[in-house]
Amino acid sequence: MTQPVPPSHEFKPVDEQLAYLKKGVAEIIPEGDLKAKLEHSLKTGTPLRVYLGVDPTAPDIHLGHTVVLRKLKHFQDLGHTAIFLIGDFSAMIGDPTGRSETRPPLSREEVEVNAKTYLAQVFKLLDPAKTEVRYNSEWLDKLSSYDVVRLCGHYRLARMLEREDFRTRLAESQPISVHELLYPLLTAYDAVALKSDVEIGATEQKFNLLVHRDIQREYGLASEVALTMPILVGLDGHRKMSKSLGNYVGITESPDEIFGKIMSIPDELMWSYYELVTDRTPAEIAELRGEVANGKLHPMDAKMNLGQEIIAGFHGADAAQKAADNFQRVFRDRQGPVEAPVQRLPRGAAKKLSVLLVELQLAPSKSEADRLVKQKGVEIDGVLAEDPRQDIDLSQAREFLLRAGKKKFLRIVVE
RNA sequence: GGACGGGUGGGUGAGUGGCUAAAACCAGCAGACUGUAAAUCUGCCGCUCCUUGCGGGCUACGAAGGUUCGAAUCCUUCCCCGUCCA
Numbered sequence: 001m002t003q004p005v006p007p008s009h010e011f012k013p014v015d016e017q018l019a020y021l022k023k024g025v026a027e028i029i030p031e032g033d034l035k036a037k038l039e040h041s042l043k044t045g046t047p048l049r050v051y052l053g054v055d056p057t058a059p060d061i062h063l064g065h066t067v068v069l070r071k072l073k074h075f076q077d078l079g080h081t082a083i084f085l086i087g088d089f090s091a092m093i094g095d096p097t098g099r100s101e102t103r104p105p106l107s108r109e110e111v112e113v114n115a116k117t118y119l120a121q122v123f124k125l126l127d128p129a130k131t132e133v134r135y136n137s138e139w140l141d142k143l144s145s146y147d148v149v150r151l152c153g154h155y156r157l158a159r160m161l162e163r164e165d166f167r168t169r170l171a172e173s174q175p176i177s178v179h180e181l182l183y184p185l186l187t188a189y190d191a192v193a194l195k196s197d198v199e200i201g202a203t204e205q206k207f208n209l210l211v212h213r214d215i216q217r218e219y220g221l222a223s224e225v226a227l228t229m230p231i232l233v234g235l236d237g238h239r240k241m242s243k244s245l246g247n248y249v250g251i252t253e254s255p256d257e258i259f260g261k262i263m264s265i266p267d268e269l270m271w272s273y274y275e276l277v278t279d280r281t282p283a284e285i286a287e288l289r290g291e292v293a294n295g296k297l298h299p300m301d302a303k304m305n306l307g308q309e310i311i312a313g314f315h316g317a318d319a320a321q322k323a324a325d326n327f328q329r330v331f332r333d334r335q336g337p338v339e340a341p342v343q344r345l346p347r348g349a350a351k352k353l354s355v356l357l358v359e360l361q362l363a364p365s366k367s368e369a370d371r372l373v374k375q376k377g378v379e380i381d382g383v384l385a386e387d388p389r390q391d392i393d394l395s396q397a398r399e400f401l402l403r404a405g406k407k408k409f410l411r412i413v414v415e
Numbered sequence: 416g417g418a419c420g421g422g423u424g425g426g427u428g429a430g431u432g433g434c435u436a437a438a439a440c441c442a443g444c445a446g447a448c449u450g451u452a453a454a455u456c457u458g459c460c461g462c463u464c465c466u467u468g469c470g471g472g473c474u475a476c477g478a479a480g481g482u483u484c485g486a487a488u489c490c491u492u493c494c495c496c497g498u499c500c501a
Contacts, residue, residue: 173420174496174497175495175496175497237452246443263450264452266452266453267450267452267453268452270452299452300450301450303450303452304450327451330451331450331451332450332451365463366463367460367461367462368460371444371459372444375444375446375458375459376445376446377444377445389467405445406445406451407451
């Protein structure tokens with residue numbers, strides 16, 4: 001565990017901090033309290049304790065997760081204590097937020113593996129030296145049944161059922177398991193244990209955050225400020241970015257992949273991306289937007305710039321430039337990519353094209369591979385493949401470029 | 416514990432003995448058009464085999480059995496979900 005950061009005594013003026021912190025924010029509850037807390041912090045030279053709780057339900061984080069992370073980073077930049085809370089315990093219950101059905105429980109092992117890969121990715125944004133990393137199993141594992149009963153005693157069923165997900169499920173006669181009611185209460189105990197001043201969450205977390213505030217008060221603490229961030233819309237332009245919907249950009253993806261995905265978002269969406277996943281100021285964004293509106297800047301160029309900025313944040317400026325160049329070459333000039341991922345194959349007997357596509361994981365099944373070829377989706381060294389049954393010679397060392405679908409390229413090296 | 420309703424492909428949801436690999440819609444994929452944007456249009460959309468044919472085989476309608484030449488559809492048992500009553 002990282003030790004808490006020693007207090008910094010050099011805070012910026014409150015108004016300046018507020019302006020920085022408010023960028024992109026959906027809601028601050030209650031509005032006035034953040035200012036009051038910042039003033040108190042400035043007066044006493046005590047950093048605010050600001051936390052973001054994340055359940056490691058998947059091994060990778062995507063751009064959508066970075067919206068709240070970036071806000072936590074803003075607090076960190078201003079000298080406050082950023083606490084990254086890994087919900088290793090709560091992940092095993094499952095957050096009912098936005099769920100139309102009960103989440104399958106994760107095992108402790110899965111959660112641990114995910115937590116590890118999470119942290120590595122989180123530190124692409126946060127400063128590891130200044131971040132307090134905590135796990136909620138630290139305190140939740142220790143609660144006795146009595147403690148849990150007491151905790152539950154602090155909240156009323158009617159209030160719990162007010163939340164939209166539950167209301168909807170009840171209205172539609174969908175099941176709600178009792179343990180799902182416990183989720184916001186147990187994560188509220190996190191806020192109690194951390195004695196937090198501010199908690200950051202996506203807007204969909206609003207209900208949970210409000211419960212956290214109430215429970216802190218029940219335990220004799222001052223209620224934290226709940227700061228919510230908008231949900232990042234996914235690549236399809238409609239639904240929230242999520243792995244299960246497949247409309248996401250993973251932050252560990254290659255620059256080329258990220259670039260391609262960013263370019264595929266609807267134009268209108270790029271402004272919200274500028275706001276939520278770059279460090280551009282609201283004024284700069286407004287200016288860009290104006291230039292696109294009056295025709296001075298082509299929307300595609302604005303989007304290419306967005307892609308580069310996002311990649312630069314994770315992979316550096318050089319990688320970003322390369323990705324942009326590559327994109328230009330492949331999709332605007334219709335040439336093969338300069339660098340496609342290389343796949344080495346041992347020499348051997350010839351293989352049918354459809355078989356090869358499946359083995360290279362360019363198609364999930366032979367039927368799909370067949371279809372892909374028949375639908376003119378496969379090229380070998382720029383030449384359209386017509387026949388899924390054609391034999392691909394693998395008997396001698398050679399290499400060729402295989403394209404499957406719009407975006408997938410693989411340089412095959414037979415050796 | 417009782418009464419009633421329900422469980423169909425990634426999702427919604429038709430289908431109540433053969434015409435059903437299962438309507439329709441959504442999502443997804445490919446192609447055209449473009450700025451790999453959106454919108455639009457066209458096609459595909461369980462797996463597999465080959466002699467690629469309006470071909471063959473296999474798997475699939477909560478689970479397991481059964482009836483039948485034939486079952487998502489009928490029967491039995493079981494599991495799961497909901498509503499109401501207690």
